[in-house]
Amino acid sequence: MTGSTPRRTVLAAAVALAAGAVVTASGGPAAATGGPAAASGGPEAAPGAAPRPRQGPHLVDNQAWISPAQWRSGAAHGVRVEEGRRPGIVIGRPAGTADYTDPHTHRSATWEYAVWTSPLHRSTVPATEAVAHWNAHTPAGTWLQVELLGTYNDGSATPAYVMGRWTAGDGEADIRRTSLDGQGDGRSSISTDTFAIDTPATGLRLAAYRLRVTLYRPPGSRLTPTVWRLGAMASDVPDRFTVDASTPTYAGELEVPGYSQEIHKGQYPQYDNGGEAWCSPTSSQMIIEYWGRRPSPADLAWVDPSYADPQVPQAARGTYDYQYQGCGNWPFNAAYAATYRDLNAVVTRLGSLNDVERLVRAGIPAITSQSFLAGELTGAGYGTSGHLMAVTGFTEDGDVIAHDPAAPDDAAVRRVYRRREFENVWLRTKRHNASGNVASGTGGVCYLYWPTDPTPGQRTALASAGIR
Incomplete structure (x- = not known):
């Protein structure tokens, strides 16, 4: 891929020489957060979120929220922190309800939701790409949505990008887990699971971001997703056809x-x-x-x-x-x-x-x-x-x-x-x-x-x- 196309490799059949097709959303459903407006970023430090070191020649920044102190450092709307051997966040008192029409089953339903938004994380790497990740338990009938709320290095904000709608199951009570293509603002875009600057040669970079996770369950239910880890990898990998060889150190x-x-x-x-x-x-x-x-x-x-x-x-x-x-x-x-x-x-x-x-x-x-x-x-x-x-x-x-x-x-x-x-x-x-x-x-x-x-x-x- 060249030009403004992200470096997202299509993970197709191993024997295929041609790239597999990525289905692009034609509009797609609106984000079903029902929560607060997207944070636009700002100059404040990110409490409890120390920058991760750059990694070798890749310039990679890894950040994750995993501890009770880190979960408490975010903005919670209906979310409660659960401690224990694997601390995380769950729905406490729901912040409200939201409607969602599943684009894959075409079923519409109303959901209770709660929202947690991370502190601003200033990446140690002004990044051309970012990939979010999460570790969670989603009982049948519950799900979550992860968004990236970015700030460019010129101080302006990205859209609130949906990085994934996730549930472990696919039963009758579940939504269908899905990425959401078709998101972009002419400066950056989402390709399946990857945020990417459209034209890195301009010098535009992702300087900072918040992650927002919205937890969903059926109204009146006592079920809740549990999120144990929420994080992202931001990077600025230089364009190269070859890399320097490393010297073996271990057998x-x-x-x-x-x-x-x-x-x-x-x-x-x-x-x-x-x-x-x-x-x-x-x-x-x-x-x-x-x-x-x-x-x-x-x-x-x-x-x-x-x-x-x-x-x-x-x-x-x-x-x-x-x-x-x-x-x-x-x-x-x-x-x-x-x-x-x-x-x-x-x-x-x-x-x-x-x-x-x-x-x-x-x-x-x-x-x-x-x-x-x-x-x-x-x-x-x-x-x-x-x-x-x-x-x-x-x-x-x-x-x-x-x-x-x-x-x-x-x-x-x-x-x-x-x-x-x-x-x-x-x-x-x-x-x-x-x-x-x-x-x-x-x-x-x-x-x-x-x-x-x-x-x-x-x-x-x-x-x-x-x-x-």
Whole structure:
């Protein structure tokens, strides 16, 4: 992608050379917040929100609200802070009601809501892109909406951008989880899950932002969503076709189960045409199970018992974005992982394979997003406009051990890829596609999942990546 198009890579079938289609909203429903007007930003400091350090050459800022003190530092309208081993926010006394017509089911309903708005966070990186994330519990019939309220570096405000409408379920009482394309002001826009400055060459940047989360439930219900983590990754990754090579620092491998997306071809085509496009949820499921979490038999009861690895269709169903019409929404994958017991999940960018080495050494795999031609990653045997795989270790020579779900079966998922090739296709932001045209790369995007009680070594490794 060139010009003003964001660097959002379409996460399509791993074997596809052409980019998958992103469904664009034609107007779409208005944001159903029913809450206070969007904050426009301002000069005040962000209490309880210390800036995160820049990460290597990427210039990445990670911010999250997770502690009781941080939750109390925001503006609450009907929200109550819950303490305990996993503190969060819930609906206390609803702030009001709002109507919402689901664009995917066309059902209209009235909802009680409560709103929490973060303090202003001044990014340590004047950013061209930002991706929000959240970890939450949404009982059947409840949902949440996350918005980004930004301030440009010229002091003016962005629109209140909807970054996602999320619920874990898709039953009769639930809305359909969805991103919302078609948002923009001529200076920035939203592409599925990513805020992006339309023309970075002008020097316009996102200087600061608030995140606003609105919690919804049926009127009169005692149910409530619980939000444990709310955050965003802001970045200004320089345009580059190649990146500097890193020097290997670690050899070792984690024991991660291997699942192939390809054995699910044709299964449940209502979720992005079946398994051939399930690289993201398949990678997520591998790492969820690495941490000892699995869906229950009741969760899997809907899956045809003749299908192998039923947890993979479950992950696809649980991450499917009805607007994007796919399972590759980055924050939705993180949110799905966080539905499992005591798991944290974020979307971020890393600066080199040395960052991944520190994480893997501490026992934390990384799910990386990359795109490449068939000849650019030796041993892959395919080209892709966007693909997720899990980095699970490094050889003595520093090459990458990856669990690649594009393998033909589970036994072939473990691959070894040449370090220099892998690092370049993952970290670059520009590439040439099969037609010879300039296309986008993700610039080091990855998902990180880890337990709520990490070891001291894991805390140190996460902190080195700007994550807490």
